Amino acid sequence: MPTWQLRLLRGRPGSPPRLETYRVELPAEAYLIDAVEKIWAEQDRSLLFRHACHHASCGACGVRVNGRERLMCITPLREFSPDRAIQVEPLRHFPWLGDLLVDVSPMMQWMAEIGFAIIRRDELTADRPLPGGIEQGTRFEDCIECGLCLSACPVMAADEAYLGPAALAAIERMLAEPRDGDTARLLALADDPHGAWRCHSAMECTAACPSNVDPASAIGRLRRRLIVEKFRRWIGGGR
Amino acid sequence: MKEASRWKRAGGWVDLRGRREGGLAFLLMRLTGIGLVIYLFIHLYVLRLLAQGPEAWDAFIAMAKSPLFLALDGLLILGILYHALNGVRVTLLGLGIGVPHQARLFWGVMTLTLLMTAVAVYAIFAITG
Amino acid sequence: MWIWQAFTGLLLLILLTLHMVFNHFVVEGGLRTYQDVVAYLSHPVVFAWEILFLVVVTAHALMGVRAIILDLGIGPGTDRWLKRGLTLLGLVMIGYGVWLSWLVRSRGV
Numbered sequence: 316m317p318t319w320q321l322r323l324l325r326g327r328p329g330s331p332p333r334l335e336t337y338r339v340e341l342p343a344e345a346y347l348i349d350a351v352e353k354i355w356a357e358q359d360r361s362l363l364f365r366h367a368c369h370h371a372s373c374g375a376c377g378v379r380v381n382g383r384e385r386l387m388c389i390t391p392l393r394e395f396s397p398d399r400a401i402q403v404e405p406l407r408h409f410p411w412l413g414d415l416l417v418d419v420s421p422m423m424q425w426m427a428e429i430g431f432a433i434i435r436r437d438e439l440t441a442d443r444p445l446p447g448g449i450e451q452g453t454r455f456e457d458c459i460e461c462g463l464c465l466s467a468c469p470v471m472a473a474d475e476a477y478l479g480p481a482a483l484a485a486i487e488r489m490l491a492e493p494r495d496g497d498t499a500r501l502l503a504l505a506d507d508p509h510g511a512w513r514c515h516s517a518m519e520c521t522a523a524c525p526s527n528v529d530p531a532s533a534i535g536r537l538r539r540r541l542i543v544e545k546f547r548r549w550i551g552g553g554r
Numbered sequence: 555m556k557e558a559s560r561w562k563r564a565g566g567w568v569d570l571r572g573r574r575e576g577g578l579a580f581l582l583m584r585l586t587g588i589g590l591v592i593y594l595f596i597h598l599y600v601l602r603l604l605a606q607g608p609e610a611w612d613a614f615i616a617m618a619k620s621p622l623f624l625a626l627d628g629l630l631i632l633g634i635l636y637h638a639l640n641g642v643r644v645t646l647l648g649l650g651i652g653v654p655h656q657a658r659l660f661w662g663v664m665t666l667t668l669l670m671t672a673v674a675v676y677a678i679f680a681i682t683g
Numbered sequence: 684m685w686i687w688q689a690f691t692g693l694l695l696l697i698l699l700t701l702h703m704v705f706n707h708f709v710v711e712g713g714l715r716t717y718q719d720v721v722a723y724l725s726h727p728v729v730f731a732w733e734i735l736f737l738v739v740v741t742a743h744a745l746m747g748v749r750a751i752i753l754d755l756g757i758g759p760g761t762d763r764w765l766k767r768g769l770t771l772l773g774l775v776m777i778g779y780g781v782w783l784s785w786l787v788r789s790r791g792v
Contacts, residue, residue: 539650615714
């Protein structure tokens with residue numbers, strides 16, 4: 316069984332963080348989350364990190380692996396070589412709580428404010444017969460609120476007021492299926508210098524997203540909608 | 555991270571670690587943009603020589619034909635071409651058009667920029683030479 | 684603001700291309716002597732074209748500056764002053780350019 320080297324960012328707020336190397340023995344079929352959990356279980360119980368579902372549906376275990384935003388639970392160890400350390404750091408652009416843990420509440424507050432659609436009708440099984448006893452298929456929304464896109468976005472680096480890719484994609488999603496929601500409020504939220512117009516199309520959100528949300532395209536659609544609304548107001552003097 | 559100083563955060567857009575083609579395209583867009591704004595100011599300032607009359611202007615033109623100046627013109631054209639071509643790319647992407655092809659579009663922009671700059675530099679030295 | 688940045692940017696593709704062609708690919712040697720410049724600006728269409736280019740390029744450049752400063756996370760209060768300052772700067776730049784072009788043009792007409 317190969318021995319893996321993990322270089323984890325360690326520390327607590329108040330003093331500068333440091334990188335520490337750990338060695339764990341695990342089969343190549345294991346995932347990065349298994350390695351971090353093993354370090355926590357066998358070597359250092361003070362290690363802070365978030366995890367829950369282990370299959371990319373809870374969005375808790377987002378970190379930066381060798382600089383790139385990834386979910387630890389779907390990052391296979393076989394991607395790496397046992398000869399070189401795998402560097403694991405917390406997400407950027409969130410308040411740091413210690414070790415691999417960040418405070419994602421700034422993002423969650425926006426998501427709650429937008430009224431994020433969690434469940435939708437399942438278009439994938441719409442024309443297929445459902446098993447007995449099940450009346451309707453529902454599908455969980457793609458975004459798992461992991462925050463990888465916010466960490467990857469260069470605009471998030473300094474602009475704390477920027478809504479960010481996840482929230483903008485959520486607004487676009489709500490507008491597509493408002494279900495009696497307040498679309499005017501959502502449009503006003505997006506139509507702000509620190510809203511949809513702050514994006515500079517660095518495309519890192521869509522590249523980082525582990526769940527096919529494609530926030531960059533969503534922001535583009537949102538802008539098209541805002542432009543149409545502006546134009547309508549301009550030529551029509553309101554509705 | 556909140557602990558990072560405001561200045562360090564402010565420079566975050568320069569940090570290319572963990573970023574891909576799109577992030578590089580954005581950084582280059584911003585650097586060429588800053589460069590072109592500075593050039594615009596210099597350009598307007600130099601044009602004041604026109605108000606001073608023929609001697610001042612024609613002396614400057616003679617100097618502008620030196621190889622160093624012409625090489626700087628090449629650099630200027632490189633910056634303009636990248637900013638213009640990537641500007642078209644970013645306008646489309648910003649409206650949600652072509653997002654799945656953004657990396658390929660970036661390399662297309664880079665190739666066109668370099669090819670067109672090479673042609674322009676050749677033309678500069680051919681015309682003035 | 685993004686819309687205006689894109690719109691002026693697309694205009695500049697045409698304006699700047701012709702600015703370069705007019706100034707460097709028409710006269711022998713690629714750079715205009717003083718007499719060339721005076722003759723060039725004396726043409727009313729060229730004069731209007733260069734002024735339009737000046738206005739659009741100034742707007743595009745200063746909107747770009749505002750975008751960079753907005754990215755530093757400034758609040759609405761600072762942004763209001765930023766907009767005023769950049770508008771003033773833009774007017775000074777355009778005013779200077781129009782004055783200079785007019786002065787040079789008047790020596791030829």
